[in-house]
Amino acid sequence: MKYSGIDLHSNNSVVTVTDEADQVVAEKRLPNDLPKILAFLSPWQMELAGVVVESTFNWYWLVDGLQDAGFKVHLANTTAIKKYDGLKHSGDETDARYLAQLLRLGILPTGTVLPPQHRAVRDLARKRMQLVRSRSSHILAVENITARQFGTRITSNQVKRLDGDTIDEMHLPDEVALAVRANVAVITTLSSQIELVEKRLHEKVAPNPDYALLTTVPGIGQTLATVILLEVGSIERFPSVGNFASYARCVDSQRMSNGKKKGEGNTKNGNSYMSWAFIEAATFAMRYCADAKRFYERKKTRTNAVLARKALAHKLARACFHILKERKPFDVTRCFA
Known part of the structure; x- marks a missing residue:
């Protein structure tokens, strides 16, 4: 051999x-x-x-x-x-x-070696994230310019609505106005490309029944469901819910000896995109789900805000595993029992 x-x-x-x-x-x-x-x-x-x-x-x-x-x-x-x-x-x-x-x-x-076609759609979702991050940097640049010029910061939604006429109405110095126009031009281009990418992603993932199941989880909308679905691939490759949560970087990484923590393990071993998705889902779940909010507040009183949010993300990751494994919608009593 x-x-x-x-x-x-x-x-x-x-x-x-x-x-x-x-x-x-x-x-x-x-x-x-x-x-x-x-x-x-x-x-x-x-x-x-x-x-x-x-x-x-x-x-x-x-x-x-x-x-x-x-x-x-x-x-x-x-x-x-x-x-x-x-x-x-x-x-x-x-x-x-x-x-x-x-x-x-x-x-x-x-x-795991995912099929080429699946990788292509997954990488398109990652490209969307890259474009959104780039657009955010230009939006923040415009917000900072207005803060420097007027002492107050305009909102991101206001930045997205800026055009040539509204920039003229701001009566900025010529050089500053040119800088804002450059940022706005890039924001407009990126927004159009993000819209095209999101449309293609929706066409690819919407027919999948698992996509609809994931959107039943509090805090998980179309964008996060798309990311989770494409990053997971086949749920069958995870033998247990613990493996799934570990892959999503929702569990502790530490070395123990004689009951004491001696250091941390490989914190980068896992999927950073899923980690981001579940932290984002936890943030939205706290806003719109009373049970998630209560779970978060209970955890925060015992630890702190960061660990409480991670604990909620862990709960949501476990819920997604069972949803994809059992093909059943989200059960709030089972998740936050």
Whole structure:
């Protein structure tokens, strides 16, 4: 049996093939060219137990290409892999061999390879978040300008309604007015693109019955339901509600010894987009759901506002797991019992 590890970089990859004794059978640095990598691995394809690829920013083309060629591919969860700190030498070759060794030992932390079409829609939802953040920065810039010029700050909704005439009515100095016009032009463009993206996302996720179920949860509207649905993929990949909550970064990360906290574990191991979604859901739930508000206030009296909000986000994450698993609408008595 043979094992392969690929240390993937932006423009090249180190491909290693090892045997049962962790001895290198073949190893070479290759350009990020799929036919060349397939040609290098092809002599051992029938013997390979699997090919391990790092989950770097650019893994799509390689994993999809290897799978289409008939290879069994494992996507390594790089945030959960930690090499021995006392190693005297480390490099791309040793990294590739280490991935193959973890596969041979059966202790390789892996991530889920979602279907390409699902990834495309999920990445579109992430693009929407990027556009919204960019628009917010320009809105804040205009708010700050007005605060400097007039001593009062206009609201974000007022900024979105600004046009050439309203800017003229503000009687700003020429240079300041030009700066505001530049921000407003970018805001207008971003708003139109966000609208297009949201329309396409709604077309893709609205037919899914799980989307309607998620919107029954307090604090979760169309945008958050879209993010959660696309980031989760298949709920079946989570064996328990605890695994789901951990993936959403809604649980503590700490190291304990003799009943005392000795430090924190890997806080980045999980999905940052789901973490954001459930914190946002908790914020909205406190406003519009009396039971959620009572739960939050009860927790806040024992801890503080930040931990209470995280506790509410944890509750909502657990509720979403059961909703997606059981295909039943939200039950407020079960969630906040």
